[in-house]
Amino acid sequence: MTDIYQASDLANKRTEIIDRARHGLAQIRDKDSTSLVMLPERRLRMLEEIAKWSLAHMRLEELLRREAAPPNVTDLGDLAWLRVFELDDLREFVDELHAVLVAAHSDEDPSVLEECIRAWRITARQLEDPLRRSVLLGRHDPDDFTEAEPPR
Structure with missing residues (x-):
């Protein structure tokens, strides 16, 4: 199961989010409910x-x-x-x-x-x-x- 981060988490959990993205993907829910995904290029x-x-x-x-x-x-x-x-x-x-x-x-x-x-x-x-x-x-x-x- 993938953890879903809030856009505001980018300020405090940046390292954790980047680490998740580096090892698969990190899902971020924006203020308008848009789902964004970070993954290795x-x-x-x-x-x-x-x-x-x-x-x-x-x-x-x-x-x-x-x-x-x-x-x-x-x-x-x-x-x-x-x-x-x-x-x-x-x-x-x-x-x-x-x-x-x-x-x-x-x-x-x-x-x-x-x-x-x-x-x-x-x-x-x-x-x-x-x-x-x-x-x-x-x-x-x-x-x-x-x-x-x-x-x-």
Whole structure:
């Protein structure tokens, strides 16, 4: 149970309130009954990041449910960087995003989420280049390769 402090407590119990906030959160009731919460900035940023990507996940999941083809740039909006992926890849992204959102929330650490997004963005940039795309997605025959000689 969270103790609720009054705004006037900030004058006398400042250290106690800050300590509560540092170790979770401190709730303060203002004179007009507005409830205010103090918490570590790191935790706030983590919650904001999870909320942002949860919304993106739901939006993309809905787009994929309705469409038989990959969504267009307009539909993707701020996720337009995903436009280079085929439908199966987008579904894989949605599944992976769901898993890392659960992990980030459970761990209270957005680093796994940030790493996932970074890796998918890097892949998207590589696929934008036609030559790299053909190398990454093309068929490779073992006869296309030869043994490399050691440097002299």
